[in-house]
Amino acid sequence: MAQSRKNIPSAVEAQFLNDMRAIVERISELIVNDARKRVSPESTLTNLLQLALSMESTFAVWCQRHMHLERVSSDPSVRGTMKRRADAAMEDADRIAERLHQITGTTEFRVNWLPSASEPMSLDRWTFSRAVRDEIAAERLALECYGKLIHYVEQHDAPTAAILETIARARRRRLRGGIGRQALAS
Secondary structure (H helix, E strand, O other), X not given: OHHHHHOOOOHHHHHHHHHHHHHHHHXXXXXXXXXXXXXXXXXXXXXXXXXXXXXXXXXXXXXXXXXXXXXXXXXXXXXXXXXXXXXXXXXXHXXXXXXXXXXXXXXXXXXXXXXXXXXXXXXXXXXXXXXXXXXXXXXXXXXXXXXXXXXXXXXXXXXXXXXXXXXHHHHHHHHHHOHHHHHHHO
């Protein structure tokens, strides 16, 4: 019984993955609604980029939180790995925000913060290896998201599609390179 309770993810870790799944679902809904001509492609593009910005911001906050937890690891390279991941997510968010500014002319972004970014971090049953597994699963969900985004956006806005492809390529490289797996092995 104790073994099965140990494998239950904390509420925050589960919420992080739920947030990522919600973003994937919302992106799919927006694309389907656009295909049915329920909304304009311009509106859909803006909403999709807002969701991508939310996703990258959520990644950055999540990685920053885990980087500062004392239980992460005694190995400084592990904290460095999480910091590099957080920094990469912030750079990706900056690219998306810049493109949103170019398209909409606004400098005010309504990042759709998801619950995992604003709730206190629960340390109950928290383990670094579980956090890394969640991060790898979230990376895969993000790649699924970017695949859908790129497929839609390339039909409507080539410069935006190029930015999203650059972000997706870096994400694939990080996942293949095993940023999380390297930290897990430490």
